[in-house]
Amino acid sequence: MEYPPLDQIRESVMGDVITMDDLTNEEIIKLLDNARKMLPVAKGDIHLPLLQGKVLANMFFENSTRTRMSFETAMKRLGGEVLNFTSAGSSVSKGETLFDTMQMIDGYADVAVIRHPRQGAAQYSADAVSIPILNAGDGAGNHPTQTLLDLFTIREAHAEFKDLNVVLVGDLRYGRTAHSLSNALARFGVNLTLVAPESLKMPNEIVSDLKSLGGIVTETDQLYEQIKDSDVIYMTRIQKERFPDEDEYSKVSEIYTLTESDLIGSKENMIIMHPLPRVNEIHPSVDSTKHAMYFEQAFNGIPTRMALLCKSLGIDISREVL
Amino acid sequence: MSDAEMRRVTAICNGTVIDHIPGGQALQVLRMLRLESGISNPISLVMNVPSDKLGRKDVLKIEDRELVQEELDRLAIIASEASVAIIRNYGVAEKRQVGLSDELVNIIKCSFSNCITQNQREPLPQRLRVVSRSPVEIRCSYCGKIQDMAEIHERII
Numbered sequence: 500m501e502y503p504p505l506d507q508i509r510e511s512v513m514g515d516v517i518t519m520d521d522l523t524n525e526e527i528i529k530l531l532d533n534a535r536k537m538l539p540v541a542k543g544d545i546h547l548p549l550l551q552g553k554v555l556a557n558m559f560f561e562n563s564t565r566t567r568m569s570f571e572t573a574m575k576r577l578g579g580e581v582l583n584f585t586s587a588g589s590s591v592s593k594g595e596t597l598f599d600t601m602q603m604i605d606g607y608a609d610v611a612v613i614r615h616p617r618q619g620a621a622q623y624s625a626d627a628v629s630i631p632i633l634n635a636g637d638g639a640g641n642h643p644t645q646t647l648l649d650l651f652t653i654r655e656a657h658a659e660f661k662d663l664n665v666v667l668v669g670d671l672r673y674g675r676t677a678h679s680l681s682n683a684l685a686r687f688g689v690n691l692t693l694v695a696p697e698s699l700k701m702p703n704e705i706v707s708d709l710k711s712l713g714g715i716v717t718e719t720d721q722l723y724e725q726i727k728d729s730d731v732i733y734m735t736r737i738q739k740e741r742f743p744d745e746d747e748y749s750k751v752s753e754i755y756t757l758t759e760s761d762l763i764g765s766k767e768n769m770i771i772m773h774p775l776p777r778v779n780e781i782h783p784s785v786d787s788t789k790h791a792m793y794f795e796q797a798f799n800g801i802p803t804r805m806a807l808l809c810k811s812l813g814i815d816i817s818r819e820v821l
Numbered sequence: 822m823s824d825a826e827m828r829r830v831t832a833i834c835n836g837t838v839i840d841h842i843p844g845g846q847a848l849q850v851l852r853m854l855r856l857e858s859g860i861s862n863p864i865s866l867v868m869n870v871p872s873d874k875l876g877r878k879d880v881l882k883i884e885d886r887e888l889v890q891e892e893l894d895r896l897a898i899i900a901s902e903a904s905v906a907i908i909r910n911y912g913v914a915e916k917r918q919v920g921l922s923d924e925l926v927n928i929i930k931c932s933f934s935n936c937i938t939q940n941q942r943e944p945l946p947q948r949l950r951v952v953s954r955s956p957v958e959i960r961c962s963y964c965g966k967i968q969d970m971a972e973i974h975e976r977i978i
Contacts, residue, residue: 518965596943619937619963626945638935640964704960704967 514610514631514811517621518641519682526810527650527683533806533816534651534799540576541801548578549814555579556608558600558624559635560586560615565775566635566644569800570612570808577805582608601627610811612644613637631811639673639741645774646679648803650687652796653731656770660687666725668694668755669735669780671701676774677735678705685714692717692725696751699737722755726765732757734773734780752779759784772796830865836884838906839896844869844877846899851881852974853895854888862886875902888917895928897921898973901954924962925949930976931961932968947978 515521522530539545555574557567571581584604586592591600597620604611605628613624614635621634621641636642650660657663665684671677671693681701684691691714693701700718701709709716719725726732734757742748756779757771770792773781777793785791809816842850847866851857856864865882872878887907888896896903897919907915927946931938938947938961948962959968968976 594942596940597937598944615937616935617937617939617964618933618935619931619961619965622963623937623943623945637937638964704965 514813515625515633516643516807516811517625517632517634519643519646519679519686521643524686527647529817530647530803530806530810531651531654533809533820534647534802535655536816536820537802537805541573541798541805543576547576547820549809549816549819550574550577550579550812553579553610553812554582554608555808556582556584556604556611558584558604558611558613558615560591560597560613560620561636563614563635565797565800566612566614569797570633570635570644570804573801573804573808576801577808579808597623598627604628605630610808633807633811636675638675639678640675641679642675642774643679644800644804644807645676646683647807648796648799649676649680649733649772649774650683651799651803652772652792653770655799656768656792657730660684660689662688662690663730664690664692664728665731665733666692666694666722666729667733667735668722670699670737670741671695671735672699673738673741674735677701677733680733681705681709681714682712685709685712685716688713690715690717692719692729694719694722694725694755696720696754698747698751723761726761726769728766729769730766732769732771734771734777736773736776736778736780756780756782757785758782759788762788762790765790830867830880830882832911833865833882833884833908834911836862836882836886836908837888838908839881839883839888839900840878840904840906841872841875842879842881842900842903843875844872844879847879847881849899849974850879850896850903853899853977854892855977856883860886890917891928893917893919894922894925895977898925898929898957898959899970901957921951921954921957923951925951925959927978929959929968929973930978931964931966932972932976933961933964933966936961936964936966938963 540547574581601624610631612633612635613621618638618640620637625632667677737752739748771790773793863884867880869877901921903919905917906913929949930947949959950962952958
């Protein structure tokens, strides 16, 4: 086919967040500070309609529970409106291109959140429209808004990032959450241990990026010997839907599981995180321990996404909220 | 090129001489420039001659055809050190620089099977960015995947 000229690509918009590279360390810290200010608003204790009159398009071409709902709650608690799009039953099932779908949204909303099964779909959307695009997961690519809430959770628990021992566990090959989070953690001077079976190791280009960012990275397939020295254990689900065949999936599906007894001898303030949904990675016996942070982590999606929506729409929270 | 090297193939009257192609890469260069089939211009090819700069180099002479900048951009992907001379009436009329741009637009197609650009009906151009020049490393601007340079000639648009 003939490809069109470059001038069809829109200028990049300031508020786009496609990968963590779109935010400087200073911007990340400011977002986390602002997210903390948003906590009472996120809980519904204070009414603060900073985004009144604004419309968010939630463009979910792939399933989501927490990400879609926390963006929706964040927008609504700040007085904004939300359009929810799912590809089933839309023109996408009739063969509409992503480009055409996004043209429509460009006219309907002020900011769009997109999740798509194909890698690169968020950057492609950002090139197609003039409103800010927030990447909520593109295939096995990136998931930067999850990273922001993960960073918020770690910072609230440990105050500083530098020199923390963070262990990322599970599907590091297809896990977009792990891809984005490792990038940010490397930039903040964290000691990263990547725990995965051979078939699910972190892609080479990402490990090489982490090292060039100055990250201290250790790769292993052994989880249990890491627990004692960890400050954060970040479990991820082995994603059945990303495996080309079921046999390969069943070989590794239950390779890492944490139970309460595994945590004996761990640091007092060690936290266990998980982007959820979990399957067998964390036994329910862990839920009642002081280490379990994953449900609080899921809540933290609301204040961090509030801070991000405000940033993308040009609202300076530090001026609005003292 | 020295006189001895020049004598390996006949001097051309009009056209383009591409010198300092890394040894053994000339056939790939022909593919990159889409000169391997469907054209009638005479082409002379010298492979693996000794070179101070490269150890071994290839040389291509393409008669009655002056390469344009867009073609030189393609050439740079696999032969960024190559030198290009435009020949008119047996003399060097012009020397053109091979330069690898920071971004390759509609030159290479991303190889990753799950990249958004694999949908042929999506209308935006193919964009790949050059992240390293020596050795050349190219990544898709959308999905971020590093492209396999050994197969890059198969991804030419």
